[in-house]
Amino acid sequence: MLDLRTQYARISADVDGAIARVVAGQRFIGGAEVEALERSIAERCDVPEAVACGSGSDALLLSLMALGVGPGDRVVCPAFTFFSTAAAITRLGAVPVFADIDPESFCSEVDAVRRASERAGAPAAIIVAHLFGRAAAMDPLVALAAELDVPLVEDAAQAIAARDDSGNAVGGRGDLGCLSFYPTKNLGAYGDGGMVLAADTGMAARLRLLRDHGGDATGRHEEVGINSRLDAVQAAVLAAKLPHLDAWTNARQSHAAAYRDLLGELGAGVGAGSFDGLVLPVRLPAAPRGPASHVFHHYVLRVPADRRDALRTHLARAGIDSGVYYPVPLHRQPCFASPDGDTPALPAAEAAAREVLSIPVHPELSKDQIGIVVDEIRAFFERTA
Numbered sequence: 001m002l003d004l005r006t007q008y009a010r011i012s013a014d015v016d017g018a019i020a021r022v023v024a025g026q027r028f029i030g031g032a033e034v035e036a037l038e039r040s041i042a043e044r045c046d047v048p049e050a051v052a053c054g055s056g057s058d059a060l061l062l063s064l065m066a067l068g069v070g071p072g073d074r075v076v077c078p079a080f081t082f083f084s085t086a087a088a089i090t091r092l093g094a095v096p097v098f099a100d101i102d103p104e105s106f107c108s109e110v111d112a113v114r115r116a117s118e119r120a121g122a123p124a125a126i127i128v129a130h131l132f133g134r135a136a137a138m139d140p141l142v143a144l145a146a147e148l149d150v151p152l153v154e155d156a157a158q159a160i161a162a163r164d165d166s167g168n169a170v171g172g173r174g175d176l177g178c179l180s181f182y183p184t185k186n187l188g189a190y191g192d193g194g195m196v197l198a199a200d201t202g203m204a205a206r207l208r209l210l211r212d213h214g215g216d217a218t219g220r221h222e223e224v225g226i227n228s229r230l231d232a233v234q235a236a237v238l239a240a241k242l243p244h245l246d247a248w249t250n251a252r253q254s255h256a257a258a259y260r261d262l263l264g265e266l267g268a269g270v271g272a273g274s275f276d277g278l279v280l281p282v283r284l285p286a287a288p289r290g291p292a293s294h295v296f297h298h299y300v301l302r303v304p305a306d307r308r309d310a311l312r313t314h315l316a317r318a319g320i321d322s323g324v325y326y327p328v329p330l331h332r333q334p335c336f337a338s339p340d341g342d343t344p345a346l347p348a349a350e351a352a353a354r355e356v357l358s359i360p361v362h363p364e365l366s367k368d369q370i371g372i373v374v375d376e377i378r379a380f381f382e383r384t385a
């Protein structure tokens, strides 16, 4: 699914130099490297403020803490996303209220978020996710949050550099936006890292306190924060990698276009009933300021549920990695079971969990490798037809 060794070989001079610089300076937590990265990412994402922290999971946790979410509060979040989107809510003693997703994009979708907000009563916050690198349709979600007067948090951990339906960078439309620099993300560190994007300077200042135990420069603590700081080695590595992000994103998009052409020739489509039910991601324009874009953190097929795992096994035998993100929707996780036992039916999230299959789309993939993946998918469907 990834080829980080090849990526490193191509940028090793820059990365090694960046790491050596930090080691020579002996300033390992915070400092100029971290501040410079915060400014570069804020600029890159068109937001006034960016606050670095220890991980994407902590970015979510810190966001909710900064918004004052606490015990008993209800927070709306997607039922189909990475675990930590909802875990941040539970960690604060608040209750996740799960929203269904858009079946076509796998992202948050306004009608489902509205229904979940109604179930929640008066939610303390709404979290939406840009899943797999696809930007959610933000205009209606921003309007809904304004109508309900609820703060909006974007989980953009998988979608750095994607643009939404109004051409704005993801992460900058809500009150707060969360990024992850986990090594496998589109912009990955050499360890954990994350960042919160903030439109409001007061909110950014609060996040800076909360990530450092809640204390100010005089040693006074108005409240208890957490320890979640980005270290300078990670900031330096990320700064060395950031200039390559556009080229890597373009490579992912061109691999996705190649899959679409090759699998499309076999008859796979975007609707049911095509090529034995194999469904491809919808084609989206890649124009940097065009309509909503997709940065293909994952290239996600839908495969009929009864054959998904068999296709996975077939690919594995041919030496091809694939992944199922995510096999269990969050509202079906035992740890999030509601005390009154009433789990809502969220059909789009449940179908996605049964049908998704991610195939390799990382920037270092070659055209030959893409051809092999397509050939093996064809062989599987011919054999099982």
Ligand SMILES: *Cc1c(COP(=O)(O)O)cnc(C)c1O
Residues within 6 Å of the ligand: 055, 056, 057, 058, 081, 082, 084, 085, 129, 155, 157, 158, 180, 181, 182, 192, 193, 194
């Ligand atoms: C990776 C990810 C996170 C968490 O980021 P970490 O840096 O791994 O803590 C949160 N949400 C989504 C959607 C993610 O993909």
